[in-house]
Amino acid sequence: MPAPIRLMLHGASGRMGHALMRLCGEGAEPGCVVVAAVSRKPAQRVVDGVPHFAAAELRGVPAFDVAIDFSLAEAFDQVLALCVERGAGLVSGTTGLSAAQREALVAASARIPLVWAANFSLGVALLEELVERAAATLPGWDCDIVEAHHVHKKDAPSGTALALGAAVGRGGSDPRYASLRAGDIVGEHTVQFTGTGERIELVHRATSRDVFARGALHAASRLHGRAAGNWRLRDLL
Known part of the structure; x- marks a missing residue:
């Protein structure tokens, strides 16, 4: 052992x-x-x-x-x-x-x-890789990062949103950010890529701080x- x-x-x-x-x-x-x-x-x-x-x-x-x-x-x-x-x-x-x-x-x-790391969710770690690949594959598409957290969270955008934005930047895109503060939301992050006539959303939702x-x-x-x-x-x- x-x-x-x-x-x-x-x-x-x-x-x-x-x-x-x-x-x-x-x-x-x-x-x-x-x-x-x-x-x-x-x-x-x-x-x-x-x-x-x-x-x-x-x-x-x-x-x-x-x-x-x-x-x-x-x-x-x-x-x-x-x-x-x-x-x-x-x-x-x-x-x-x-x-x-x-x-x-x-x-x-x-x-x-x-x-x-700003966020130790394993799902978010994978999401960073996915959005970097998406940004590199979809040059010229708009990219928006929308994050939602509980009403007591003070920083906006969240550290995780900024980390995702950095991954998008490494892929060659320039992201925009939007933040929501409501109720007891643990953490939700949506990275949206929008082209002409189509849209891709990569989403991570945490339901427990564990x-x-x-x-x-x-x-x-x-x-x-x-x-x-x-x-x-x-x-x-």
């Missing part, structure tokens, strides 16, 4: 952190085990056998193979530095990174395997053991 992949969860008290803890406990990604959870101020020291650490105690966490980070931009530098110091992989979905932090991420990829946590676990299990590099989620499918 191969040794389990040891995970450290950074940002464990957040929505994604809770989902990751629950799914790991349910065995959603066989072969992965959480050895430490880090949050700003943990309410308990041990939860279901997993030791919890305060952010100020980050350097004291036990050995881990991959860190999964869904925290805040101001906490990102510390977890990236720790991963580089220990030669561990990093899976991060932390948003709002500065230009300097993105440069540090690229520099770190020369020493460790890592993946940063898809993002499952995707992050999938990425962590596939990232472990890979060479240093700035990997894309679609590379790990």
Whole structure:
């Protein structure tokens, strides 16, 4: 039996952190085990056998193979530095990174395997590839990206819509964006290509936030053991 992949969860008290803890406990990604959870101020020291650490105690966490980070931009530098110091992989979905932090991420990829994504849905990772191919195949067609999320989401267009737009751009098209904020929509993205007399729509709908946590676990299990590099989620499918 191969040794389990040891995970450290950074940002464990957040929505994604809770989902990751629950799914790991349910065995959603066989072969992965959480050895430490880090949050700003943990309410308990041990939860279901997993030791919890305060952010100020980050350097004291036990050995881990991959860190999964869904925290805040101001906490990102510390977890990236720790991963580089220990030669561990990093899976991060932390948003709002500065230009300097993105440069540090690229520099770190020369020493460790890592993946940063705005959206860890495996379906969205595939959608990026499909829209890039469509844009390259349909020069001159109009491209519109329509995204819908819950009323509490503040950024618009969403990070996922912008990532899809970047994929469209790589295919040679110039996308336009539209954003909707309504009810409790988890996340919907439609990429529409319109030509004369015909239209193609590529759509992804998330009905549960668990898809993002499952995707992050999938990425962590596939990232472990890979060479240093700035990997894309679609590379790990």
